[in-house]
Amino acid sequence: MRYPMEPYRIKVIESIADTTPDERRRILEEAGFNLFAVSADKVTIDLLTDSGTSAMSDRQWAGLMVGDESYAGSRNYYHFEETVREIFGYKYVIPAHQGRVAENLLFSTVVGKGSFVPNNIHFDTTRANVEHNFGRAVDCVIDAALHPTADHPFKGNMDLRKLEALIRERGAENIPLCLMTITNNSGGGQPVSMENIKSTRKLLDQYNIPLYFDACRFAENCYFIKKREAGYENRSMLSIAREIFSYGDGCTMSAKKDGLVNIGGFLCSNNHDLATSITNLLILVEGFPTYGGLAGRDLEAIAIGLKEVLDERYLESRISQVRCLGEELDSRGVPILKPPGGHAIYLDARAFLPHIPQEQFPAQALACALYLEGGIRGVEIGGLMFGHKDPATGKEVFPELEMVRLAVPRRVYTSAHIEFVAETICSVFRDRDAIRGYEIVYEAPVLRHFTARMRPIDG
C-alpha cells in the first residue's frame, strides 16, 4: 500500500494498547458485545469516528497558549470570525461548542410543525434536530448512493427531480431551507460536485428557498472537486471552498472534523434577522456571542485548523490514505462501499457475512470480530443502529444497508497502522464462515446502539 507521504512529522506520541485475544474476549463480554462500552485504553486502532479525534499541530497547541479567556470580546473570537469569513464568506458567524448545537439553534428558529427539510442525506443528529422541532427530514440523494457497488464520482449529489417533486408536493412555503451535506457522511463520505451545488441553488432560487451547507467535511469535498471535476484542476482549495459557499445562504459546521480540533463548531448566515434571533437563543443556551460555549483557546485552535485543513498536500495524503485502505481491501475481495469516501471505509456486512440473517445483526457481528482479531474498533451502521420495532405490528424493521464504518482520524495513524488494519480485516475475511450472529439482551427505547447489550447466538 503506497500513498503520498504525510507532509508532517511526529512530535508527541501516545502509547497504543497491547491486549491479547483472551483479554479482548473478556473485555468484549463485559461490554455486552457493544464496542461503545469498551474503554478506549483497550483499543489498538480506534476507527469509531473521525470526529474530535484529529491530532492538532504545533501551531494549534501554541494557539492554545495565547487563548484570551475574557468573557466578552476575546481576541481569539475576532481571529476565528475573520478566518471563517475569509473561507466561508458569510456575514454572521456564531460559535457553538459542536455541530449539533449549531443544528439545534438553526432548526429551533426556522423549523416547526408542518415543515419539511430536504438534504442529500441527513446525518443522525441533523435528522434528530429537525424532528425534535416537529419537522420532517427528507433525503433526496441520487439513487446511485443507495447501491454499495455503484461507481459514481459524486455519489453525494442531490437528485434534483426528487427535490423538485418534494417542493411541489409539500409547497415551498413549508420548506424553510434546504441542506446539503458535504461530504455526505451517511452515504459513505461521498462528495457533491460543484455543478450539482450550482444546479441545486438555481432550482431553489425559483422557489425562494435558502440553501445551507452541513459543512463538517468541506475541505475533503473541495479536494474531490479539484481531482474529479473538469475546470477545477488548477484552482486552489480556498478558491474552491469560497465558490461552494457562495452558492449558499449559510452553513452549520462541526469543527471536530475539518476544523482539525477536538471540540467546537459554528453556524453562519447572511440573514440578519435570523442571525439576530439565533444569537439571542445562543446567549440563553450556550453563552455570550464571542465564545458560544467554547474557551477562547478553542476558538484560536479552530482558526488555525481551518487554514491548515486547506493545505493541498495534507488533503492529498489524507484522502489517499483512506483510498488505499479501500483499494487494498477491494483487491483482496473484501466487500466495501465504492468508491472509497473521504473520511472512512464502509464494509458491506451483508456481502461479508451472507450466512448471518439481518435479524442476527451481521454488521455488529463483523464489528465484534474485528475487535477480537486485532483490537480494531469500527462502528456498526446497520440493524442495531437503525433497526426499530414497527409500532403497529411490534415487528423489527431493518434498514437497507448493513455496514461497518471504519472512520480514519486526521493526522493520527501512519501507513503501518493502516496496513495492520487491512491485514486484520483480511484475516477476519478468510475465517468469516466461523463468525456467528448476535441477539439483543438489553435495549434502550431510543438510540439503542449506544447502550445495548448483546450475546452471540450458539455461545
Ligand code: PM9
Ligand atoms: N458526526 C461521526 O462520527 C460524530 C457523532 S456520532 C459518533 O460521523 C455531520 C455530517 C456529522 C456530524 C457528526 C454532525 C454533528 C453533523 N453533521 O458531533 O455534534 O458527521 O459536532 O456534529 C460524527 P457534532
